[in-house]
Amino acid sequence: MELLRAEGLRKRFPGVLALDGVDLTVRSGEVHVLLGENGAGKSTLIKMLSGAYHPDEGRVLLDGHPVHIRTAGDAQRLGIATIYQEFNLVPELSVAENLSLGRPPRRFGFVDTKRMHERAVELLARVGVDVDPRTPVSRLGIARMQMVEIAKALGLQARVLIMDEPTAVLTTGEVEKLFSIVRRLREQGVAIIFITHHLEEIAAIGDRVTVLRDGRSVAEVPADTPQDELVRLMVGRPIDQQFPRERGQAGEPLLKVTGLGRKGVFEDVSFEVRAGEVVGVAGLVGAGRTEVARAIFGADRYDTGEVTVRGRRPTPGDVHAAMEAGLGLVPEDRKGQGLVLGADIAENLGLVTLREATRAGFVDRKGQHQAAAEVAEQLGIRMTGLGQEVRTLSGGNQQKVVIGKWLEADAGVLILDEPTRGIDVGAKVEIYQLINALTASGHAVLMISSDLPEVLGMSDRILVMARGRLVGELSAAEATQDGVMALAVTEVEGPRVQ
Amino acid sequence: MSSSVFLRRSWLAENGALAALVVLVVALSLLSSDFLSVTNLLNVGVQAAVTAILAFGSTFVIVTGGIDLSVGSVAALSAIVLAWTASVAGLPWPLATVVSLAVGVACGLVNAALIAYGKLPPFIATLAMLGIARGLALVISQGSPIAMPDAVSHLGDTIGTYLPVPVVVMVVMGGIAAVILNRTYAGRAMYAIGGNEEAARLSGIKVSRQKLITYALSGGFAAVAGIVLASRLASAQPQAAAGYELDAIAAVVIGGASLSGGKGRALGTFVGALILAVLRNGLNLLSVSAFWQQVVIGVVIALAVLVDTLRRRGM
Numbered sequence: 001m002e003l004l005r006a007e008g009l010r011k012r013f014p015g016v017l018a019l020d021g022v023d024l025t026v027r028s029g030e031v032h033v034l035l036g037e038n039g040a041g042k043s044t045l046i047k048m049l050s051g052a053y054h055p056d057e058g059r060v061l062l063d064g065h066p067v068h069i070r071t072a073g074d075a076q077r078l079g080i081a082t083i084y085q086e087f088n089l090v091p092e093l094s095v096a097e098n099l100s101l102g103r104p105p106r107r108f109g110f111v112d113t114k115r116m117h118e119r120a121v122e123l124l125a126r127v128g129v130d131v132d133p134r135t136p137v138s139r140l141g142i143a144r145m146q147m148v149e150i151a152k153a154l155g156l157q158a159r160v161l162i163m164d165e166p167t168a169v170l171t172t173g174e175v176e177k178l179f180s181i182v183r184r185l186r187e188q189g190v191a192i193i194f195i196t197h198h199l200e201e202i203a204a205i206g207d208r209v210t211v212l213r214d215g216r217s218v219a220e221v222p223a224d225t226p227q228d229e230l231v232r233l234m235v236g237r238p239i240d241q242q243f244p245r246e247r248g249q250a251g252e253p254l255l256k257v258t259g260l261g262r263k264g265v266f267e268d269v270s271f272e273v274r275a276g277e278v279v280g281v282a283g284l285v286g287a288g289r290t291e292v293a294r295a296i297f298g299a300d301r302y303d304t305g306e307v308t309v310r311g312r313r314p315t316p317g318d319v320h321a322a323m324e325a326g327l328g329l330v331p332e333d334r335k336g337q338g339l340v341l342g343a344d345i346a347e348n349l350g351l352v353t354l355r356e357a358t359r360a361g362f363v364d365r366k367g368q369h370q371a372a373a374e375v376a377e378q379l380g381i382r383m384t385g386l387g388q389e390v391r392t393l394s395g396g397n398q399q400k401v402v403i404g405k406w407l408e409a410d411a412g413v414l415i416l417d418e419p420t421r422g423i424d425v426g427a428k429v430e431i432y433q434l435i436n437a438l439t440a441s442g443h444a445v446l447m448i449s450s451d452l453p454e455v456l457g458m459s460d461r462i463l464v465m466a467r468g469r470l471v472g473e474l475s476a477a478e479a480t481q482d483g484v485m486a487l488a489v490t491e492v493e494g495p496r497v498q
Numbered sequence: 499m500s501s502s503v504f505l506r507r508s509w510l511a512e513n514g515a516l517a518a519l520v521v522l523v524v525a526l527s528l529l530s531s532d533f534l535s536v537t538n539l540l541n542v543g544v545q546a547a548v549t550a551i552l553a554f555g556s557t558f559v560i561v562t563g564g565i566d567l568s569v570g571s572v573a574a575l576s577a578i579v580l581a582w583t584a585s586v587a588g589l590p591w592p593l594a595t596v597v598s599l600a601v602g603v604a605c606g607l608v609n610a611a612l613i614a615y616g617k618l619p620p621f622i623a624t625l626a627m628l629g630i631a632r633g634l635a636l637v638i639s640q641g642s643p644i645a646m647p648d649a650v651s652h653l654g655d656t657i658g659t660y661l662p663v664p665v666v667v668m669v670v671m672g673g674i675a676a677v678i679l680n681r682t683y684a685g686r687a688m689y690a691i692g693g694n695e696e697a698a699r700l701s702g703i704k705v706s707r708q709k710l711i712t713y714a715l716s717g718g719f720a721a722v723a724g725i726v727l728a729s730r731l732a733s734a735q736p737q738a739a740a741g742y743e744l745d746a747i748a749a750v751v752i753g754g755a756s757l758s759g760g761k762g763r764a765l766g767t768f769v770g771a772l773i774l775a776v777l778r779n780g781l782n783l784l785s786v787s788a789f790w791q792q793v794v795i796g797v798v799i800a801l802a803v804l805v806d807t808l809r810r811r812g813m
Contacts, residue, residue, distance in 0.1 A: 299700055323702040337700055340693030342760045351690055351701035358683040365681065405701065 002064070003028040003191045004049075004080075004160050009058035011044055018044040019055070020215040024193075026160065031182060031192045033202050033223060035234055036212035037424035042195055045212070046162050049193075050082040051075040062160075081153035082162040085169070085422070087145050089152075091138035096120035098137055099152050123151040126188075127181055141286065143174040150181060161185065162193040167201060168422050171285040171450055172485060179205050197424060199227045200453065235426055243457025244429065246436045247476070250460065251275035254326070254444040255413045257296060260305035265291045266468040269305070273413065273444040278435060280459030281448040282484045288468040289448045290332055293415045296446075297329040298322035309413055323352065328411030330402050332418040332448070338402035339390050346372040346386040348401050352409040375404045380430065396427025403434060414438065417448045432458055452481045464488050514805060515753050515769045522773060526780040533783055540662055546775035547664035548573075548727045550768060552742055553749035554675035555719025557767045558712045560750050561679065563692040563759025564620035566716045568609060568627035570742035573724030574735070575631040576602040580725060581644035581734035591647040599721045605631055606717025607710060614706035628743070635736040643733040653729035664726050671722060676764035684711050692759025748795075749774055752802040773798070 004026040011019040019041045026032045036042050047053045049060065051069040059066050062078055069075050075082070089098050096116050097104070105115040120133035129147040137145060146166060153161055163182075167175045182192060182205055194206060202209060206223030211233040219233050253272040260269040266288035273279045281289050295302040301317040314321035331337035339348055349372040350357065357364045357371075372386055379400040383393065390401055399419065406414055416435075420428045435445055435458060449455045455462055462479050464472040464487040472487040527534040552569045559566040580598035583589045589597070605627055612623035656662045679685040687708040690698040699705050723742075728734040753770030755762025777798060781791045 297700075319699060320702045320704060329700060331700060336694075337696045340690050340697050340760065342693050343689060347686075347689070351698070351703070354683060354686055354690075355702065361682045361684065363681060363683055363686055 001028050002026075003062065005061040005064075006045070006049070007058055007061070009045065009048060009055045009060075011048065011053060011056050018215055019048075022058070022212065022215070022217045024210050024217060025220070026191045026193060028159065028191045029186050029189045030207040031186055031194050031205055031223075033206040033209040034193055034195045034212065035202070035209050035230060037234060037426055040212040040234075040424075041215040042212055043164070044215075046082060046164060046193070046195070049075065049080055049160070049162060076156055079157055079159035080162065081156055081158035081160070082164065083146070083149045083153060083166060084164050087149050089137045089145060089148060092136060094134050094136055095124070095131055095140070095148055096133035098148060099123055099133070099155055101152070119155065120151075123155050124148075126154055127151045128184060129181070142169045143171075143177065143285075146170070146178070147181065150185075154185075158190065160191045160193065162195075164195050165197065165422060166194070167196055167198060169285075172452065173284055173489065175201070197422070198451070199230055202227075202230065231425060243454065244432055244436065245278070245458045245460075246440065247460055248276050248440060250277040251442065254310050255296070255446065256306075256308040257292075258306045258308075260292065260295060260302055260307065262291065262295060262300070262302045262304075266295075266465075269465075269470050271463055271470065271473070273446050275412075275442045275444050276439045277460050278439055278445045278447055278458055280455040280462045281446065281465060282450075282452065282455045282462055283465035283488045285450060287465040287488065289465050290417055292465070293329065293417050293446070293448055294331075296322070297327055297415060299329065323409070323411070326412035328352070328406030328409065328414045330399070330406065330414065330416045330419055332421065334395070334398055334402060334421075339398060341391040342389060344387045344389055345376060345381065345383055345393075345401055348390050349375055349386075349404050349408055352405045352411075356409075371408050375408050378407070379404050379434065394424075394427070396423045396430065399423055399427070399431060400434075403431070411443075413444045413446070415446045415448070418450065419447060420449070420451065420454060428454075452484060455479075455484065456481065514809070515766055515773065515802065518802070519769050519773050519776065522776050522780070526776065526783070530780065530783040533780060536660065538779070538783075540660060540665065542772070542775050542779045543665035543668070544662045544730070545779060546771045547662075547668040548723045548739065549742060549745045549749055549774060550668045550771035551671045551719055551723035551726065552739075552746035553753075553767045553771050554671050554764060555716035555723075556743070556746040557675060557679070557750050557753075557755060557762050557764060558685075558688055558719075559620070559716045560747070560755050560757060561688045561692045561759060561762040562709065562712050563695070563757075564613065564709070564712070565624065565747065565757070566606075566609065566713065567621065567624040567743050568605060568631055569716060569720040569723070569746055570739040571628045571631035571635070572602050572605045572717055572720040573727065573739040573742065574737070575605065575635040575638075575724070576721035577646075577724035577728035577734035577738060578635040578639050578644060578736055580650065581646050581728065582638050584647040584650070585645050591649045594647065595650065595725070598725060599718060602717040602719075602721025602724070603714045604717070605720075606713040606715065609717070610710040610713035613713070614709040632736075632740070639734070639736040641736060643731075643735045645733050646728050650725065651729050651732045653726055654732065664730060667722065667726055671719060672764055672768050675719075675767070678715070679762075679764055684708060684715075688712055689760055692761075694760075745771075745774060748799050752799065754806060770802075773802075 002025055006022060006024040009019050009022040022045055034042050044053060048055055051072045051074050067078055099120045100116045105112040117133055124131055127147055127150050131144055166178060170178060202223050209221050209223055210217050211219045213234060213236055251274055253274045255273040258270045261267040269292050283289050294300045296307050298314060298317055298319040298321060309325035309327055312325045314325040335341060346369050350368040357368050376386060381397050381400050390398055420431055439445060456479055460476050462474045462484060463470055464484055466488055474483060532538055555569060556566055576598045579601045580594050583597050584591050584594035609623050609627050612618045613620050653663050687703050690703055691705055691708060695705060727738055749770035750762060750767050752773055753766030777795060778791060781794060
């Protein structure tokens, strides 16, 4: 049964036509996938449905009646709930308090904690998640926070649930869990609008797909449409190769890690990365991959082991020493750790080279600007100018800036932590080509990724981590998704590193 | 929207404080015939000087996303130290001046050490220093003013017949602040740290060391402000500059800096300090009571930040 329909939505922002005629029909009890590159208009569309933006033209119908969604409150009353990538939870409060946020059950004017607790238990059961309602949200992992968000939406009697890239932050196992929750909601008759960049998830969870391109809805197709066809619809041109890895001859080892360990986090991690090589690190979130990367880079300390970069041993726990030795880190949290969002592109690109460009305390700003211009050109960063704030760039271009600052510094060994998370297909391929160019010129790349096709497609060798240990190494030729996953879920003998 | 309108709007947005200052000056010259005289304007400059110098120092700190509540107390302590070492301990005045500046810098370093290594919030660390420095000033002076050495007191004079030395010092310190912020490693690192401390650290900036420099600069600027203030009064007073830290913060914020860090300019701070001084002077000329003046200045601070916030949200 048709539940929600959007017709001819248009929205113009100063200088940009964000939506240029979008139609969308969602039935109750279906998972409707919204597919499109970054900037195709997905965010604008869901912000309209959730009351953050108002269409200039077009209308939205719910149960066949036109509705006006002017505020978030309107959306809530109409039963439309949105789960954004940044959760709307108060970390310090308990799960139960979060689930009753803003409308706690009351008794004689006081919060009725007993009823609040019961309500939470009921909602969590509906989602099928096993969490103690008294736990503070800050103690939950990302996956469980997301489930609490879903439960919160159900508590608001949501009939339409919009999920903005819910799988981007989840590991493969967690994605499965999320899918089973989504299926359960579908059976309960909830209409789900599901945004994802992972094409393989579409057939797994979706019923129908609406493809957006350049602010227009270009197609509505069944979810079992072949991936090539979906990509073609999305970008308007076929992408022959999603993972255009050009493998070359590996040279000297540039990064050598032996017996690296930090108490309770990871243990006995040893590997090397050679010049011209991409070494992928697969594993579940929480397996300790990011922690190892940060330790190698000196962002955190380690207790045992050695890191050797091009024959040098940078002081543990000293980012500056690691940089001097030739290491660079593109962190997983682009906005939180990679960029100064309020500063402009030139400033961000020049962050790492700031020290080198300083003579007697004074920065050679002209030289810095020149270098930034060259790197921006080389990376094809789409911008209005070097003075543009990075906050206003798309995810793909932001990531190019983070990588660019290490290119400017000419780091010989780059650690990329989830380099394409939340980036659209077109920009992903550009990042892959950049990785190719780096290795072709003798750089070494260590790439952590939870995107299995990406790890398989781009790595020359694949390391698999589980529970703080390295549990296997596979060559590109022998690695399969199943093989990597089988290793990633290995129960390491003995208790988890504690 | 035509491009000329857009340009005008963005110019106004970038220079909101400057536009406000111009409006204020025009309005006051229409309302009071005394306002637009050379003597009065220079008087405004002298009034602005101490606040402005403190505010330049605070700009460094605020750009890094911190706050320095101790600058008024540090100014008083530095002046007392100068007067005491010269007048009581009998050190030659140039040496006394160096000691005084060193005390200011040392106070800043203590602040920074508490913040960077002790992990205290800047508000708490500098609140503690506010008390400590003021207390030390009282202890050293035993609660009474100490005469400044004559040579230093000339800082309160004028060059030629007109140009007051405090105004010259203010402009020079403003120039130094602008150069530090725009041209030096320390300055650029301040913006990066204030914009995103973790990203700055992961880009190889030694955040703790840069914070030491930042708060030391703030302390040093406070010492200069204290010396200028004491010279004007010809004596160092232990209770001098009490509450000035709030004026300094107000000037920085009116000048367009953000207390969450990463934004702020020396020129903006200069304009902010001038707005405060012009306002006080103008209200005096118009015989508005000192009590009402406080109300007006409070309203102006709220308005300035409100306009800035609305502008940002509009973008």
